[in-house]
Amino acid sequence: MLIHTVKKEARLIANDLHSLAVLLLMPILFMVIMTMASSQSQQNMQSNLSLSIIGKAYSKHSNVLIELLKAQGFIVPSSPITQTKQSTLTIAPKFDQLILMRQGTSQLTLEISDELAPQTRMLMTEKVKASLAQLKLYLYMLDTGDLDVDLPLNEQISQIITASDVSYLLAQQSIKALDNPALNSVPAWWVFGIYFIVLPISLTFINERNNGTLVRLKTYPISMARYFYNKACAYVLVSIVQGGLLALIGCIVIPYCLDLPLLSLHGLLYSILTFITVSCTAIAFALLLASLVSSYEQAIVVGGGVNIILAALSGFMVPLEIMPDNLAALANGSPMYWSAQLLRQLMSESIDHTFWQYSASLWGFSLLCFTAALWTFNKKMRNLTWN
Numbered sequence: 001m002l003i004h005t006v007k008k009e010a011r012l013i014a015n016d017l018h019s020l021a022v023l024l025l026m027p028i029l030f031m032v033i034m035t036m037a038s039s040q041s042q043q044n045m046q047s048n049l050s051l052s053i054i055g056k057a058y059s060k061h062s063n064v065l066i067e068l069l070k071a072q073g074f075i076v077p078s079s080p081i082t083q084t085k086q087s088t089l090t091i092a093p094k095f096d097q098l099i100l101m102r103q104g105t106s107q108l109t110l111e112i113s114d115e116l117a118p119q120t121r122m123l124m125t126e127k128v129k130a131s132l133a134q135l136k137l138y139l140y141m142l143d144t145g146d147l148d149v150d151l152p153l154n155e156q157i158s159q160i161i162t163a164s165d166v167s168y169l170l171a172q173q174s175i176k177a178l179d180n181p182a183l184n185s186v187p188a189w190w191v192f193g194i195y196f197i198v199l200p201i202s203l204t205f206i207n208e209r210n211n212g213t214l215v216r217l218k219t220y221p222i223s224m225a226r227y228f229y230n231k232a233c234a235y236v237l238v239s240i241v242q243g244g245l246l247a248l249i250g251c252i253v254i255p256y257c258l259d260l261p262l263l264s265l266h267g268l269l270y271s272i273l274t275f276i277t278v279s280c281t282a283i284a285f286a287l288l289l290a291s292l293v294s295s296y297e298q299a300i301v302v303g304g305g306v307n308i309i310l311a312a313l314s315g316f317m318v319p320l321e322i323m324p325d326n327l328a329a330l331a332n333g334s335p336m337y338w339s340a341q342l343l344r345q346l347m348s349e350s351i352d353h354t355f356w357q358y359s360a361s362l363w364g365f366s367l368l369c370f371t372a373a374l375w376t377f378n379k380k381m382r383n384l385t386w387n
Helices: 002-014 017-047 062-071 118-144 153-164 186-195 198-210 213-217 224-257 268-292 296-313 325-332 335-348 353-382
Strands: 052-054 088-091 108-111
Touching: 017 186, 017 198, 017 224, 052 062, 062 118, 062 153, 108 118, 118 153, 186 224, 186 268, 186 296, 186 335, 198 213, 198 268, 198 296, 224 268, 224 353, 268 296, 268 335, 268 353, 296 325, 296 335, 335 353
Parallel strands: 052 088
Antiparallel strands: 088 108
Protein backbone atom coordinates (compact mmCIF):
# COMPACT_ATOMS: atom_id res chain seq x y z
CA MET A 1 0.00 0.00 0.00
CA LEU A 2 2.89 2.33 0.70
CA ILE A 3 4.17 2.07 -2.87
CA HIS A 4 0.72 2.84 -4.27
CA THR A 5 0.40 5.80 -1.89
CA VAL A 6 3.75 7.17 -3.01
CA LYS A 7 2.75 6.82 -6.67
CA LYS A 8 -0.61 8.51 -6.04
CA GLU A 9 0.87 11.46 -4.17
CA ALA A 10 3.67 11.86 -6.71
CA ARG A 11 1.10 11.83 -9.53
CA LEU A 12 -1.07 14.39 -7.76
CA ILE A 13 1.89 16.72 -7.19
CA ALA A 14 3.16 16.29 -10.75
CA ASN A 15 -0.26 17.22 -12.18
CA ASP A 16 -0.72 20.20 -9.85
CA LEU A 17 1.23 23.25 -10.99
CA HIS A 18 0.55 25.01 -7.70
CA SER A 19 2.12 22.17 -5.69
CA LEU A 20 5.11 22.03 -8.02
CA ALA A 21 5.60 25.78 -7.63
CA VAL A 22 5.42 25.55 -3.83
CA LEU A 23 7.73 22.54 -3.57
CA LEU A 24 10.32 23.40 -6.20
CA LEU A 25 10.01 26.74 -7.95
CA MET A 26 9.48 28.96 -4.91
CA PRO A 27 12.28 27.45 -2.73
CA ILE A 28 14.74 27.55 -5.63
CA LEU A 29 13.85 31.17 -6.43
CA PHE A 30 14.14 32.13 -2.75
CA MET A 31 17.54 30.48 -2.47
CA VAL A 32 18.87 31.96 -5.70
CA ILE A 33 17.55 35.49 -5.10
CA MET A 34 18.69 35.72 -1.47
CA THR A 35 22.15 34.29 -2.10
CA MET A 36 22.64 36.47 -5.18
CA ALA A 37 21.56 39.52 -3.19
CA SER A 38 23.96 38.63 -0.37
CA SER A 39 26.81 38.14 -2.81
CA GLN A 40 26.46 41.73 -4.00
CA SER A 41 25.86 43.33 -0.60
CA GLN A 42 29.53 43.88 0.30
CA GLN A 43 30.35 45.14 -3.16
CA ASN A 44 27.36 47.50 -3.11
CA MET A 45 28.26 48.79 0.37
CA GLN A 46 31.81 49.50 -0.76
CA SER A 47 30.62 51.34 -3.87
CA ASN A 48 28.45 53.63 -1.69
CA LEU A 49 31.46 54.89 0.30
CA SER A 50 31.53 58.27 -1.38
CA LEU A 51 32.47 61.17 0.89
CA SER A 52 32.86 64.85 0.07
CA ILE A 53 35.32 66.88 2.20
CA ILE A 54 34.31 70.44 3.13
CA GLY A 55 36.63 72.94 4.80
CA LYS A 56 39.95 71.73 3.44
CA ALA A 57 41.39 75.22 3.96
CA TYR A 58 41.07 74.79 7.73
CA SER A 59 43.49 71.84 7.80
CA LYS A 60 46.89 71.72 6.20
CA HIS A 61 46.78 67.96 6.68
CA SER A 62 43.51 67.58 4.77
CA ASN A 63 45.37 65.96 1.86
CA VAL A 64 46.72 63.34 4.26
CA LEU A 65 43.22 62.73 5.60
CA ILE A 66 41.86 62.35 2.08
CA GLU A 67 44.52 59.80 1.18
CA LEU A 68 43.82 57.87 4.38
CA LEU A 69 40.10 57.88 3.58
CA LYS A 70 40.85 56.58 0.10
CA ALA A 71 42.98 53.84 1.65
CA GLN A 72 39.88 52.85 3.67
CA GLY A 73 37.92 52.48 0.44
CA PHE A 74 36.26 55.89 0.21
CA ILE A 75 35.69 57.72 -3.05
CA VAL A 76 36.55 61.36 -2.37
CA PRO A 77 35.62 63.88 -5.11
CA SER A 78 38.28 66.47 -5.92
CA SER A 79 35.80 69.29 -5.25
CA PRO A 80 32.86 69.32 -2.77
CA ILE A 81 29.53 68.22 -4.19
CA THR A 82 26.62 70.37 -3.13
CA GLN A 83 23.96 67.67 -3.55
CA THR A 84 21.86 67.11 -0.42
CA LYS A 85 22.08 63.35 -0.84
CA GLN A 86 25.86 63.35 -0.81
CA SER A 87 27.65 62.26 2.38
CA THR A 88 29.98 64.99 3.65
CA LEU A 89 32.75 65.42 6.21
CA THR A 90 33.12 69.05 7.34
CA ILE A 91 36.38 70.21 8.94
CA ALA A 92 36.13 72.97 11.56
CA PRO A 93 38.73 75.74 12.07
CA LYS A 94 41.75 74.97 14.30
CA PHE A 95 41.27 71.26 13.69
CA ASP A 96 45.03 70.68 13.23
CA GLN A 97 45.90 72.48 16.46
CA LEU A 98 43.38 70.65 18.61
CA ILE A 99 43.51 67.09 17.30
CA LEU A 100 46.59 66.07 19.31
CA MET A 101 45.56 67.88 22.48
CA ARG A 102 42.18 66.13 22.73
CA GLN A 103 40.50 69.52 22.99
CA GLY A 104 37.77 71.21 21.02
CA THR A 105 35.09 68.53 20.64
CA SER A 106 33.08 68.19 17.42
CA GLN A 107 35.87 69.48 15.21
CA LEU A 108 34.52 67.30 12.42
CA THR A 109 30.91 66.88 11.31
CA LEU A 110 30.00 63.70 9.46
CA GLU A 111 26.70 63.87 7.61
CA ILE A 112 25.73 60.60 5.92
CA SER A 113 23.05 60.39 3.27
CA ASP A 114 19.71 59.15 4.59
CA GLU A 115 19.32 56.99 1.49
CA LEU A 116 22.08 54.63 2.60
CA ALA A 117 21.26 51.46 4.53
CA PRO A 118 21.98 51.40 8.30
CA GLN A 119 24.77 48.86 7.74
CA THR A 120 26.45 51.17 5.22
CA ARG A 121 26.06 54.16 7.54
CA MET A 122 27.72 52.26 10.40
CA LEU A 123 30.49 51.08 8.07
CA MET A 124 31.18 54.63 6.91
CA THR A 125 31.31 55.93 10.48
CA GLU A 126 33.79 53.26 11.58
CA LYS A 127 36.00 53.79 8.54
CA VAL A 128 36.08 57.56 9.13
CA LYS A 129 37.09 56.90 12.75
CA ALA A 130 39.85 54.56 11.56
CA SER A 131 41.12 57.22 9.14
CA LEU A 132 41.18 59.83 11.93
CA ALA A 133 43.06 57.43 14.19
CA GLN A 134 45.64 56.97 11.42
CA LEU A 135 45.83 60.75 11.02
CA LYS A 136 46.63 61.12 14.73
CA LEU A 137 49.32 58.45 14.34
CA TYR A 138 50.69 60.42 11.37
CA LEU A 139 50.92 63.60 13.45
CA TYR A 140 52.52 61.77 16.37
CA MET A 141 55.14 60.20 14.11
CA LEU A 142 55.88 63.60 12.58
CA ASP A 143 56.22 65.11 16.05
CA THR A 144 58.57 62.37 17.28
CA GLY A 145 60.64 62.29 14.10
CA ASP A 146 59.65 58.70 13.24
CA LEU A 147 58.28 59.89 9.91
CA ASP A 148 60.43 61.66 7.34
CA VAL A 149 58.67 64.84 6.21
CA ASP A 150 60.68 64.85 3.00
CA LEU A 151 59.18 61.57 1.81
CA PRO A 152 56.48 61.72 -0.88
CA LEU A 153 52.94 61.68 0.51
CA ASN A 154 52.14 58.23 -0.87
CA GLU A 155 55.17 56.76 0.91
CA GLN A 156 54.20 58.48 4.16
CA ILE A 157 50.68 57.05 3.86
CA SER A 158 52.14 53.61 3.21
CA GLN A 159 54.25 53.85 6.39
CA ILE A 160 51.24 54.98 8.42
CA ILE A 161 49.10 52.10 7.17
CA THR A 162 51.88 49.64 7.94
CA ALA A 163 52.41 51.09 11.43
CA SER A 164 48.68 50.95 12.22
CA ASP A 165 48.22 47.41 10.94
CA VAL A 166 47.39 45.03 13.81
CA SER A 167 46.32 42.00 11.80
CA TYR A 168 49.56 40.22 12.73
CA LEU A 169 48.36 40.09 16.34
CA LEU A 170 45.42 37.88 15.42
CA ALA A 171 45.90 34.17 14.85
CA GLN A 172 44.83 33.14 11.38
CA GLN A 173 41.66 31.05 11.28
CA SER A 174 40.78 28.57 8.59
CA ILE A 175 38.22 30.03 6.20
CA LYS A 176 35.16 27.84 5.60
CA ALA A 177 32.82 27.97 2.64
CA LEU A 178 29.89 29.11 4.80
CA ASP A 179 31.93 32.10 5.99
CA ASN A 180 31.05 33.71 2.68
CA PRO A 181 27.98 35.97 3.18
CA ALA A 182 26.39 34.69 0.00
CA LEU A 183 26.61 30.99 0.89
CA ASN A 184 25.84 31.42 4.58
CA SER A 185 22.12 31.76 3.88
CA VAL A 186 21.86 28.58 1.79
CA PRO A 187 20.97 26.25 4.73
CA ALA A 188 18.29 28.67 5.97
CA TRP A 189 16.45 28.98 2.67
CA TRP A 190 16.91 25.28 2.06
CA VAL A 191 14.97 24.55 5.27
CA PHE A 192 12.44 27.28 4.51
CA GLY A 193 11.59 25.60 1.22
CA ILE A 194 11.26 22.13 2.74
CA TYR A 195 8.80 23.29 5.41
CA PHE A 196 6.49 24.75 2.77
CA ILE A 197 5.38 21.22 1.92
CA VAL A 198 2.50 21.98 4.30
CA LEU A 199 0.53 23.54 1.43
CA PRO A 200 0.47 20.49 -0.90
CA ILE A 201 -0.36 18.20 2.04
CA SER A 202 -3.18 20.48 3.18
CA LEU A 203 -4.63 20.72 -0.32
CA THR A 204 -4.52 16.93 -0.67
CA PHE A 205 -6.46 16.41 2.56
CA ILE A 206 -9.03 19.03 1.61
CA ASN A 207 -9.51 17.56 -1.88
CA GLU A 208 -9.88 14.03 -0.52
CA ARG A 209 -12.47 15.22 1.96
CA ASN A 210 -14.41 17.27 -0.59
CA ASN A 211 -14.53 14.57 -3.28
CA GLY A 212 -15.60 11.87 -0.82
CA THR A 213 -12.36 9.86 -0.83
CA LEU A 214 -12.01 9.93 2.94
CA VAL A 215 -15.65 8.89 3.44
CA ARG A 216 -15.20 5.90 1.11
CA LEU A 217 -12.05 4.90 2.98
CA LYS A 218 -14.18 4.39 6.09
CA THR A 219 -15.89 1.48 4.33
CA TYR A 220 -12.58 -0.26 3.53
CA PRO A 221 -10.91 -2.79 5.84
CA ILE A 222 -8.07 -0.40 6.68
CA SER A 223 -7.47 1.64 9.79
CA MET A 224 -7.23 5.39 9.45
CA ALA A 225 -4.00 5.29 11.45
CA ARG A 226 -2.39 3.06 8.81
CA TYR A 227 -3.69 5.29 6.00
CA PHE A 228 -2.32 8.36 7.81
CA TYR A 229 1.03 6.66 8.41
CA ASN A 230 1.37 5.63 4.74
CA LYS A 231 0.57 9.15 3.60
CA ALA A 232 3.20 10.52 5.99
CA CYS A 233 5.82 8.08 4.68
CA ALA A 234 4.95 8.97 1.09
CA TYR A 235 5.43 12.65 1.73
CA VAL A 236 8.69 12.01 3.60
CA LEU A 237 10.03 10.41 0.42
CA VAL A 238 8.76 13.37 -1.61
CA SER A 239 10.44 15.75 0.84
CA ILE A 240 13.75 13.87 0.63
CA VAL A 241 13.68 14.17 -3.16
CA GLN A 242 12.88 17.87 -2.80
CA GLY A 243 15.75 18.25 -0.32
CA GLY A 244 18.13 16.50 -2.70
CA LEU A 245 17.22 18.90 -5.49
CA LEU A 246 17.66 21.92 -3.20
CA ALA A 247 21.02 20.48 -2.10
CA LEU A 248 22.09 20.27 -5.73
CA ILE A 249 21.08 23.88 -6.34
CA GLY A 250 22.51 25.26 -3.09
CA CYS A 251 25.75 23.29 -2.91
CA ILE A 252 26.76 23.16 -6.56
CA VAL A 253 24.79 25.39 -8.94
CA ILE A 254 24.77 28.63 -6.90
CA PRO A 255 28.47 28.49 -5.85
CA TYR A 256 29.42 27.66 -9.44
CA CYS A 257 27.45 30.65 -10.79
CA LEU A 258 29.03 32.96 -8.19
CA ASP A 259 32.52 31.55 -8.82
CA LEU A 260 32.76 30.41 -5.19
CA PRO A 261 33.97 27.13 -3.68
CA LEU A 262 31.42 24.34 -3.87
CA LEU A 263 29.71 23.36 -0.62
CA SER A 264 30.37 19.81 0.46
CA LEU A 265 28.39 17.64 2.88
CA HIS A 266 30.20 16.06 5.81
CA GLY A 267 29.94 12.30 5.33
CA LEU A 268 27.31 10.12 3.66
CA LEU A 269 25.81 8.74 6.88
CA TYR A 270 25.54 12.20 8.47
CA SER A 271 23.92 13.49 5.27
CA ILE A 272 21.36 10.69 5.15
CA LEU A 273 20.52 11.15 8.84
CA THR A 274 20.15 14.91 8.43
CA PHE A 275 17.97 14.62 5.32
CA ILE A 276 15.66 12.10 7.00
CA THR A 277 15.49 14.07 10.25
CA VAL A 278 14.68 17.40 8.58
CA SER A 279 12.17 15.80 6.20
CA CYS A 280 10.37 13.87 8.95
CA THR A 281 10.14 17.01 11.08
CA ALA A 282 8.80 19.10 8.21
CA ILE A 283 6.23 16.42 7.31
CA ALA A 284 5.07 15.90 10.90
CA PHE A 285 4.65 19.63 11.37
CA ALA A 286 2.90 19.93 7.99
CA LEU A 287 0.53 17.05 8.86
CA LEU A 288 -0.42 18.80 12.09
CA LEU A 289 -1.25 22.04 10.29
CA ALA A 290 -2.98 20.17 7.46
CA SER A 291 -5.19 18.27 9.92
CA LEU A 292 -6.30 21.54 11.52
CA VAL A 293 -7.36 23.47 8.41
CA SER A 294 -10.70 22.93 6.69
CA SER A 295 -10.52 25.05 3.53
CA TYR A 296 -8.14 26.21 0.85
CA GLU A 297 -8.10 29.71 2.31
CA GLN A 298 -7.16 28.40 5.75
CA ALA A 299 -4.43 26.22 4.24
CA ILE A 300 -2.81 29.16 2.48
CA VAL A 301 -3.12 31.58 5.41
CA VAL A 302 -2.21 29.14 8.20
CA GLY A 303 0.36 27.07 6.32
CA GLY A 304 2.12 29.94 4.60
CA GLY A 305 1.76 32.36 7.51
CA VAL A 306 3.12 29.99 10.16
CA ASN A 307 6.12 29.11 8.00
CA ILE A 308 6.95 32.77 7.35
CA ILE A 309 6.63 33.59 11.07
CA LEU A 310 8.85 30.64 11.98
CA ALA A 311 11.43 31.76 9.42
CA ALA A 312 11.40 35.27 10.88
CA LEU A 313 11.84 33.89 14.41
CA SER A 314 14.54 31.43 13.37
CA GLY A 315 17.13 33.99 12.32
CA PHE A 316 16.56 33.55 8.58
CA MET A 317 15.48 37.14 7.99
CA VAL A 318 16.99 38.88 11.04
CA PRO A 319 20.25 37.53 12.54
CA LEU A 320 19.86 36.17 16.08
CA GLU A 321 22.70 38.30 17.43
CA ILE A 322 20.76 41.52 16.81
CA MET A 323 17.44 40.19 18.09
CA PRO A 324 16.13 41.10 21.56
CA ASP A 325 16.86 38.42 24.14
CA ASN A 326 13.26 37.21 24.35
CA LEU A 327 12.97 36.77 20.58
CA ALA A 328 16.37 35.08 20.43
CA ALA A 329 15.19 32.64 23.10
CA LEU A 330 12.14 31.83 20.96
CA ALA A 331 14.38 31.32 17.94
CA ASN A 332 16.53 28.83 19.85
CA GLY A 333 13.38 26.77 20.38
CA SER A 334 12.25 26.82 16.77
CA PRO A 335 12.28 23.58 14.71
CA MET A 336 13.34 25.59 11.66
CA TYR A 337 16.34 26.90 13.59
CA TRP A 338 17.28 23.38 14.72
CA SER A 339 16.95 22.10 11.13
CA ALA A 340 19.06 24.95 9.73
CA GLN A 341 21.75 24.35 12.36
CA LEU A 342 21.90 20.67 11.39
CA LEU A 343 22.41 21.58 7.75
CA ARG A 344 24.90 24.30 8.64
CA GLN A 345 27.03 21.86 10.64
CA LEU A 346 26.72 19.30 7.86
CA MET A 347 27.93 21.80 5.26
CA SER A 348 30.67 23.36 7.40
CA GLU A 349 32.19 19.98 8.37
CA SER A 350 32.22 20.98 12.04
CA ILE A 351 29.85 18.47 13.63
CA ASP A 352 29.88 18.55 17.43
CA HIS A 353 27.67 17.45 20.32
CA THR A 354 25.00 20.03 19.44
CA PHE A 355 24.35 18.08 16.23
CA TRP A 356 22.89 15.25 18.29
CA GLN A 357 21.04 17.66 20.56
CA TYR A 358 19.33 19.28 17.60
CA SER A 359 18.59 15.86 16.10
CA ALA A 360 17.02 14.61 19.33
CA SER A 361 14.97 17.82 19.64
CA LEU A 362 13.71 17.47 16.08
CA TRP A 363 12.70 13.83 16.56
CA GLY A 364 10.90 14.69 19.78
CA PHE A 365 9.10 17.56 18.05
CA SER A 366 8.23 15.26 15.14
CA LEU A 367 6.72 12.62 17.44
CA LEU A 368 4.68 15.23 19.26
CA CYS A 369 3.38 16.79 16.04
CA PHE A 370 2.60 13.42 14.41
CA THR A 371 0.69 12.20 17.48
CA ALA A 372 -1.34 15.41 17.64
CA ALA A 373 -1.96 15.31 13.88
CA LEU A 374 -3.15 11.69 13.98
CA TRP A 375 -5.52 12.41 16.89
CA THR A 376 -6.95 15.46 15.09
CA PHE A 377 -7.31 13.54 11.83
CA ASN A 378 -9.13 10.64 13.51
CA LYS A 379 -11.46 13.06 15.27
CA LYS A 380 -12.38 14.71 11.98
CA MET A 381 -12.81 11.33 10.28
CA ARG A 382 -15.39 10.30 12.89
CA ASN A 383 -17.42 13.38 12.05
CA LEU A 384 -17.38 12.76 8.27
CA THR A 385 -20.68 11.70 6.73
CA TRP A 386 -22.02 11.19 3.22
CA ASN A 387 -23.25 14.41 1.62
